[in-house]
Amino acid sequence: MNKILQEHLPEICGAAIGLLLAFCFLGLGFFKTIFVIVLLVLGFLAGHYWPLLKSLVSKQQQH
Numbered sequence: 001m002n003k004i005l006q007e008h009l010p011e012i013c014g015a016a017i018g019l020l021l022a023f024c025f026l027g028l029g030f031f032k033t034i035f036v037i038v039l040l041v042l043g044f045l046a047g048h049y050w051p052l053l054k055s056l057v058s059k060q061q062q063h
Contacts, residue, residue, distance in 0.1 A: 005012070024033040 021033070024036065028036070
């Protein structure tokens with residue numbers, strides 16, 4: 001079972017994401033789902049670049 005899971009993990013993850021998106025489209029509607037996806041991407045980017053922004057702000061305050 002582990003071997004099958006390891007070999008097909010991208011397909012399983014893709015199917016799970018597709019199922020989640022389908023439920024969101026059915027439950028929320030198209031535009032609300034797109035809005036949630038945009039906010040998710042913005043939150044991801046903010047979290048990803050937070051250390052960089054934090055270091056830039058601290059350098060700016062030192063000058």
